[in-house]
Amino acid sequence: MKRNILIIGGGGVARVVAHKCAQNNAVLGDIHIASRTLAKCQAIIESVHEKGSLQRAGTLQAHALDAMDIEATKFLIRATRSQIVINVGSPFLNMSVLAACIETGAAYLDTAIHEDPDKVCEAPPWYGNYEWKRRQACKDARVTAVLGVGFDPGVVNAYARYAMDTHFDSVESIDIIDINAGSHGRYFATNFDPEINFREFVSTAWSWEDNAWKANAMFEHRKDWDMPVTGLSTTYLTGHDELHSMSKNLGVPNIRFWMGFSDHYINVFTVLKNLGLLSEQPVRTARGQEIVPLEVIKAVLPDPASLAPDYTGKTCIGDLIKGHKNGQPQEVLIYNVCDHKTCFEEVGSQAISYTAGVPVVAAAMLIADGTWDIGEMANVEELDPVPFIALMNRMGLVTRIRDAQGDRVVEPEQEEVDTLASSQLLQYG
DSSP states (O other): OOOOEEEEOOSHHHHHHHHHHHHTHHHHOOEEEEESOHHHHHHHHHHHHHHTOOSSSOOEEEEEOOTTOHHHHHHHHHHTTOSEEEEOSOGGGHHHHHHHHHHHTOEEEESSOOOOTTOOSOSSOHHHHTGGGGHHHHHHHTOOEEEOOBTTTBHHHHHHHHHHHHHOSEEEEEEEEEEEOOBOOSSSOOSSOHHHHHHTTSSEEEEEETTEEEEEETTOSEEEEEETTTEEEEEEEOOOTTHHHHHHHSOOSEEEEEEEOOHHHHHHHHHHHHTTTTOOSOEEOTTSOEEOHHHHHHHHSOOGGGGGGGOBSEEEEEEEEEEEETTEEEEEEEEEEEEHHHHHHHHSOOHHHHHHHHHHHHHHHHHHTTSSOOSSEEEGGGSOHHHHHHHHHHHTOOOEEEETTEEEEOOHHHHHHHHHHHHHHHHHO
16 A cells, blocks of 8 residues: 655646546645745645545645755655655756656656657657666666656557457557647647647657657647547547557557647747747747747646636547457447546546546555555556546546447446356357
């Protein structure tokens, strides 16, 4: 059993994580929130109290921390007696926070892959460039590190694993589809950190095709999908974190990621890119100041957390999986629909933050009770998806499946019982 949580980060996802940890503090214990900006952490704590999210009375405390400082992070982990660290700060922090966890013995969780501030869209596999290099160190220290356990990456990895285990004998393709059909009412904004958002799209879009990496230009490949609730939506083939582990761990020859973009987003993005304003490399102004254009754009765009009060509409994110079962073609869509307004009413955040924050808390709870406390590093598809999906169903992210039998809620624990019973009938007649 592990207890006491240190949340690193002070943005919209951290807010969701804090609320969900508070709602489950009987299991998780003390909750500490740390960020470079103490006021952000204090505002999250005020929100938790305002919403009455604490399951029971307990510690909920804010701390100022530069998480790039490994020694300072180690000190805070020990001082708070935190046995689980949830890193929902900038992806630039991952390797520093992971190092602190390995050295203190705390379990580590994050929701996105590590990034080097001076590089964009590196050669795949991205995990191989950073996190996986610490795999042996985690194993030697018996430290559980679950990588990329937001929604995408994270839940979509578990969806693929679950569907492959229960609905297929073989799989030829997995298309991960991310649709945000919501509206925030601003002229232009990104749903999460603008710097991280733009870095995903300014260079090569990698896909996994015929068991090999394929380089594509951003917005080169377009496809329309008719998704539940959100309807017909236009998407573009995009590189994304989960492809880099799923391609290694699942043995599927084709894995692609499709994200929905409006024409307006593409037009603004294209202008900014063509003007050089999305560059991560510094430039010198006429006054002799050195600035990074991408950081300027981040500074002038709305804070994604500020979008939540006016956000309406829904998201739909899922995996469309094609393969064979009992020699017959099989197609399954396993997905979640989330409502922006409902998320704001519950935790004060929009659905993009909610879908990233709930899964990492579910994972923390599975580590706390020992289910996922494996004492080594893993990506989500390497872990049992059944308790994860079942727990998220109870925490606000309900999983549904659409196949030849219809559209229904996934109840994995019951399906596992039914499958076992069927196999016993076949075995014993």
